[in-house]
Each structure stands twice: as structure tokens, then as C-alpha cells.
Amino acid sequence: MTTTEPLPAEHVTDAAFDFRSYANDPDRIADFSRSNDDVNSLISVVEDNADAIFTWGYDKGERAALDKLYEKAKTSQWNGQTDLDWSIDVDPYAVLAPADPAEVAYFADNPDSPLYKLNEDEWLEVGVESMNWSLSQFMHGEQGALLCTAKIVETVPWIDAKYYAATQVVDEARHVEVFAQYLDQKLGGIKYPVNTHLGALLDDILEDSRWDMTYLGMQIMVEGLALAAFGFMHQTTEEPLLKKLLRYVMADEARHVAFGVLSLQEVYQELTVAELRDRQEFTFEAALRMRDRFMRQEVWERMGIPVKDMVKFSLEMPDELRMFQKMLFSKIVPNCKKLGLLDAGDGWLRDRFTDIGVIEFENWVDTGEEYADLDEVAKDRELAGN
């Protein structure tokens, strides 16, 4: 996998640099030609640069919040084969969420839109392909999470964090398993390779040798976005198997984000302003990549629609139609605030989140404690027991 160009270092310190234009440059976003080389390759390799850490301090519960999370995770395990009803017959069209009429109108009624002349069947195809693409990206992202969490088990020096992270490794394997099975059995197979921006982000996270960067990239950014995206899909789909699958996956994800928040709070207290600035820049880069990944470049390419034109047209969408893209950041921004990343130094990250129009979520509920309320697995078991 080829990593796309990172934010040029000299611009990060340049007060006059136009981050808004950089963020919204269609050439940058639509360029995924370099990653297409290995679309047909069955594996992809990332160098792991981190040391494995043994800890000789075995005192469980030294970090009470992590210990509580570990105990919770032990009793909230579920089985992808037996806890979901795979006998449910899925009509790929019924899985689809009803499209937002205003958004459809924006693309369908404007002569400049690459989707201007689509007929009803073609619109259905956009829906079916987009669903397969979304779930494929969720699945690939879960594999990235599996690898990142295994790396955290190796690199974190706290026994409570190693214990908890171990449960997360098995959570992530379960998520890959259920998304892969859903795509394979219910949606005619996995049609999409990993999105170029998502792939580049996963590589960046895995290659970094600083263990707190794995947390920041995976637990706060990727998992935080997943929690929001799953929530959105869960609300809009009526397909019962997918609905339950997402509900259970989200219950796990809420713990994962909590793990990130609880761990990084402790780490960041010790960091200097310069070190925090590194984390702020990493966060902004990750946020851009994740926003860019939702442009669905691979869908347009597959359907023969000019990718760059689609990206450009999507970026020009009026603000009031962008609710979905914005909602993706509804967990990330409050969590960054809770970690002190928004306002560290001169508030660099606050400015960047303002540039990409997501700062409005800063006072939404953070995910440090939310996981208990989201434990759908426990709720179902309680119901079944009564």
C-alpha cells in the first residue's frame, strides 16, 4: 500500500498557510492511482517499528478505570456465529437506507453534477454499490483495528492496559468476522478493496513507533468515526440482521473509544506543548483522511463516473446538506477536547477543526463513560433472562 503525501512539514508552522484549501483540494483527494497497484494483491505489508514491552508490575487495578473496563469487557463477549441469526434472508435492496431527498436532488437536478442523467435503476445501483463499499471499508478498518490493538498489547507498559487490550483484540477479530460474513453471504461478496485514504491512515498508525500514537490514531480517530458511522447506518437501515450486528459491534466500539480516552488522558498530562503539537497534527491529518475516505472514490470508478468531478462536486455541496459527513466527527471532536488536544498550545487543532467545519461538536458527550449505556449485549441477555 502506498502512503499518499502527508501534510508538508513546512506548512504546519506557516501561519499564512491555507489549510482550508489544502483540505478541500480535489486533486489531492481524488488521487488514488498509486494505491491501485496492489488492489489484486492478497496481502499488504507494513513495517512494525515498535518495541515489545514486558512489565514486571503485575498489580491489577492500579488503574481502576481500565480495570473496570476489563471486567466489563470479559462479561460482554458475544459470538458472531451464535448470537446473530444468519438464517435471515436479506434482500440487498431492502438493506438500503432511504436516500436523503435533498442530497439526491443536489446530485440529480444539477446539470454540472456527474450524476445528472442517472435513471432510477442507476440510482439503485449507486445505493447497492455504496452499501457494499461502506461495509467493505468497515471490514477493512476492523482488520486494521485488530492489528493495531495487537500492537498495543505488545507496546503498552501498563498491565491493566495489556489485559483490557487483549479483550479488544478478540472484539476486533469478531467484527472482521461478522462484516466479512455479512458481505459474503448476504450482499454477494466483498467487492471493494481498502479505500486509499483509509489504507494510508492505517499504515501511518501501524508504522509509528510511539505507542500513544496507536491509541490516538486507532482508538480515538478510527474507532470514534466508526462509532458515529455505525450509529448512522444502524438508525437508517431496517434490515434486522444488519441492525443487530451493528448494535452489538457498537456496544464493543464504545468500550474501545473509552479505552483510548482513559489511557491518553494519563499520557497527555506528561507531554510538553511541542509533543502535544505533534499529536494535534497527527489528529488533523487523520481527520482529513477519514473525511476523504467517505467520498466513495472506488464506487464512482467502478461505475464509470469521473472520480475527480464527483469529489469536486461533493465538496461544493451546501453546508446544510453535509449532515452525514459532519456527524462522522460527532464523537471525535468532544473526545479530542476531553484530552486537551483542541486547545493545547495556541489552539492549533481548534483552528483546523474550524477549517473543516466540525468544531460545532466540541461540547457533545464524550466517550469516556458512555460505554456502559451502550452495552446492548448485556441488555439483550437481561431481557432474555427475564
Place this chain on the structure above:
Amino acid sequence: MTITDPPVTESPVESGGTAFDQLIDSVRAEFDTQFTWDYGRGRDGLNRLYEKAKRSQWNVSDDLDWSTDVDPERMIRLQAEATGVPAGFPARSLLDVKGSPVASWNDDEWVEFAIHSQCASLSQFLHGEQGALLCTARLVEAVPWIEAKYYGSTQVVDEARHVEAFARYLDEKMPTTYPINENLKSLLDTVLTDERWDLVYLGMQVVIEGLALAAFGMMLGTTQEPLLKQMLRYVMADEARHVAFGILSLREIYDDLPADDFRLRQEFAYEACDQMRRRTLNAELWPHFGIDNADIEAALPDREAQQRFQHILFSKIVPNCKKLGLLDHRDGWLRERFQEMNIIQFEDWENTAEALNLEGRVDDSQAPTSFDPDALEGVEVIDDPIQAS
């Protein structure tokens, strides 16, 4: 239990004098993380093992009776009574040696020694399990098969549970915890620093887990303490899956391995076994009793006889090496080494993969139920506590 050669020094990793005065210990990693884009699940043996593992999880906090009162002295005395083996054996045979520093020890002193010996063994189990936790996490990253990533993830959580269980037992029930043995640490470092992921399998899943399974079995067979018995039974049920994971995976890899590469695996297996055989089991104990290891070594009448006691620890490794074709490749090079080590007699002992009934073509509908608990040599299979309730 024997006093043997000093720790191996030709290890590729320098053993940094691991001690409890440093709270963490870093091992440099040189390996690649691999994504697989092939999500098809074609490896039936590994699929069954994954399903089995999902249903066999247990919880250290709830499934073991921590209210059990453990009196270490009573534990040792009851064990001596039940087995007819005096406390402190085989080190206790030094009692009869003229000039031995322990020639005047009475029974109480040997009981005290045996308590510490038990602490030392449990401490090595604890540290070994942490090594297994790190190695298995590494495998999840490095192995290119989705079925192995899935199964490996369950093993990560198994290993965390084992660290948790041994740490709690030592902390709540026993008087002390010993630092990691240098040979064990050196082998773990070798395994963790190797960039070839199949050697992580061979070192961790076959050699270290194989040794652990035999050592747990010995302790389970002798102790009368109910909490420890239950804990070991549960841990062993997990370990049997872990060794099976190594065998099932390595057989596929070795099928396609060029002869020269295969030879390297034979040598790796030999060196790992040799290192573990030369483990100085009591080296950390004697100083605690104010005795110099050199004085003990000087008093040892027959080193070979002492080592024989340890051979049973290899009873799982040798048959698994045979099953993998490692024994007889290249004119039986490894067979000769195992003969020199006096452990070849275990070659036909029951194989772990067969014991788990995971071979051959598999009917998926039967995957979870066709597992035969009796084949695990009396180790009880723990059902999913969630499903049972």
C-alpha cells in the same frame, strides 16, 4: 529441578540482567505487520479451533473460588503426604551429600524451601504467560491468514487471563514472587525479535507452550490445593488449544518449505529445547536461603541423574516435532540431538492436535460438539459461562 550449566550466552539477544528493580523491559522488534485481503475461511482445522475457543472462555474473577483459604505450609505438607515424595525433592537429595551446604537442614527447612520452590515455579509460569501474551499479539499482526488472525485473537485474551490468574494467586495466596529466569527471558527475546513469523509459532506455540503444558500437568498431578488445581485445569484446557494452533499452522507452512529453510527450523527447535533444558530451576532460590549457587553445584553428585527428572517436561515437544517432520528431516538430525538430550523416548506420545480431534475434513455443523473432552487427558473442558447460565 536441577543445578546445571550457567545460562546460555550465545543468544542473539543480550540478556540485560532482568530484575524487579526495573519495572519494564523492552524488546526491539524487527518484523512486518501483514494485512490479508483474502477473507475466505478455507482452513477447517483453524476454523474449528476458533469456534471452540469462543465457547471455552472463562473469567478469572468469577470462575475460580478466590475465597479458598490457602496455607502454603499446609499445601506442601499435604502434597508430601499424598505423593510420598518428601518436601523439597529432588534438591533434598543434597541432604545426603558430604560437604553439601544443606547437609544439616531439617524437615521444616525443606518445607520452607519447597514453598519458595513453588513460588518460583508459579512465578516462571506468570512471566512465561506474559511472554506468550506478547508473542501471540505479534502473531496476530504478522500471520497472513485470516483464520489464524481470528484464532490468534482468542489466544491473546487467553494469555491475558493466565497472567491475571497466576499474578493474583501469587499476590493473594503465596508469600513471594520471583523475577523471570534468565534462560526463559532469553528465549522469549529470541522469539520476539525474529522477523520470521513461523519461528514465533515454533518457539512459542510448540516449545514454550509445550513445556508449560507438561509443567502444569506435573503440578496438577501433585498439588492437593483445590484452588490451584482448578486454576491449572482451566489453564491447561486453554494451553492444549494453543499447542494445536501451532501444529495445525506449521504443518501447512512446512509442506512448502525449501530444505535449507527447514534445516534452520530444526536447529531453532534444538537450540530452544537446549536452552530450556539448561534452565537453572533453583538458581534464584539458593541465594534467598543464604547459599551460594556455586557451592550447590560443587556438591552435586550426578548431574545427569538430576536432569532426568526434568525430561518429562519435553514429553509434549518431542512428539509434536515428530508430527511436524522436524525429527527425521535431513537424516534425522534433530532425532540425534534429542537422543543426546535423552528425550527421544517421548516421540510417540500422544500428539496434541490429534488429542483435540482437529484433523482431517470437517463437517461444520458438528464443529463445536465433536470435540472430545476425554482426549484432553482428563482436562475438563470449560463451557462458555455465558451460555451455561
